[in-house]
Amino acid sequence: MTQPDDVRRAEREVEIDRVKEEVGSRLRARGVDVHETDSPEDLAGLLGSLEDFEITVEAQGGDLMVAEPPEGLSVDLEDAPFALPSREPSESAGAYQARLAAATAQLRDQRPDQSSEARHPRPEL
Numbered sequence: 447m448t449q450p451d452d453v454r455r456a457e458r459e460v461e462i463d464r465v466k467e468e469v470g471s472r473l474r475a476r477g478v479d480v481h482e483t484d485s486p487e488d489l490a491g492l493l494g495s496l497e498d499f500e501i502t503v504e505a506q507g508g509d510l511m512v513a514e515p516p517e518g519l520s521v522d523l524e525d526a527p528f529a530l531p532s533r534e535p536s537e538s539a540g541a542y543q544a545r546l547a548a549a550t551a552q553l554r555d556q557r558p559d560q561s562s563e564a565r566h567p568r569p570e571l
Contacts, residue, residue, distance in 0.1 A: 465486065466486045469493055473492055478533060488540070491543050492542065495546040496530075498547070498550050499530065499549060502550050508527075508528030510528075531549050
């Protein structure tokens with residue numbers, strides 16, 4: 447006979463797997479490689495770092511759609527600071543998070559006159 451604790455533990459594991467798959471899908475859809483070895487905590491940290499990066503890109507006048515070129519194409523050099531750094535195949539979640547945080551900090555430190563708006567002024571109407 448199955449014990450109530452065993453049932454709860456099994457239900458919890460199913461829920462953790464469901465959430466892990468959902469967060470992994472969100473990361474992949476936004477251009478982040480997810481590894482099978484990434485823990486739920488790793489994925490939560492990656493998602494938080496990615497969201498910080500995206501908020502900073504937008505605050506600096508960058509375009510998230512431009513920042514991630516289609517696979518096989520390169521980033522326009524003017525938009526390179528806004529490009530999401532790629533995760534290396536053997537890179538741990540923690541190491542990638544650290545690189546993403548460094549890229550975010552570098553964008554935050556960028557002077558406003560170096561932003562996308564300064565490089566690509568809006569046409570006057």
